[in-house]
Amino acid sequence: MPEPFLFEDSAARFSRRVANYVRYRPGYPAAVAQLLAREAPLTEDSHVADIGSGTGLLSRTFLDASFAVTGVEPNQDMREAGDRELAIYPRFRSVEGTADSTTLPSHSFDLITAGQAFHWFDPQPTRAEWIRILKPGGVAALIWNERCTDSPFMRAAEDIVDKYATALDAEGTIRESGRSRIASFFAPARCTLDEFPNCQTFGRDGLTGRLASCSFLPQEGDPAYHHMVADLEALFQRHQRDGFVNFEYRTKVYWGRLSSS
DSSP: OOOOOOGGGHHHHHHTTHHHHHHHSOOOOHHHHHHHHHHTTOOTTOEEEEETOTTSHHHHHHHHTTOEEEEEOSOHHHHHHHHHHTTTOTTEEEEOOBTTBOOOOTTOEEEEEEESOGGGSOHHHHHHHHHHHEEEEEEEEEEEEEEOOOSHHHHHHHHHHHHHHTTTOTTOHHHHTTGGGHHHHHTTSOOEEEEEEEEEEEOHHHHHHHHHTSTTSOOTTSTTHHHHHHHHHHHHHHHOBTTBEEEEEEEEEEEEEOOOO
């Protein structure tokens, strides 16, 4: 099995993708915050740590539910973009840190989340750090918007992803997203999986921007970028209705309590 990608490795990788990330990455359903608020449980005084907060997509979901959120993000460009996007929320702050060295005070958080980021983490030191900053009985949640390939359009889009991901993700480690390490991360306790539908609607440029935001796909300046854009144009023309396509996801939430024993 290939070595896991570490969270720190993502810092430089995402710097050139910030604009596409802000414009074209999906948010998370309100049902995610509702689920975790019920199961944690959270109150209006609860604090959430969002690890790998990036541009604030997952943080926003909990801020909209009126919880205080601290985002932890090592990439300065992403962190500053998140600060701009979430400036209207007085209960948000961000810090520079990593999954296994958050800089946050011990036993201060009721819930720790990570959206689209677990595959960058070194699991064992991350687990120890999260136990340190969680309040006793606190909940951890690993969350992904996974592309849903039920429709012909989404199956064809996934074929394009696979075609162009080989250069930057030859072993498929990033696309696997660390799911194979989830059970051991929560062990000896078990985690629960809940799923919710999610969807974005794109025009032609939005579809290109969405794929170009992926860390394992080519972007402008890469030799394969224009070939990928041509394939996406052809895909869009085959499936668009009134100039738009639906890019579908299943939002998956793996959640549970972490034990030091």
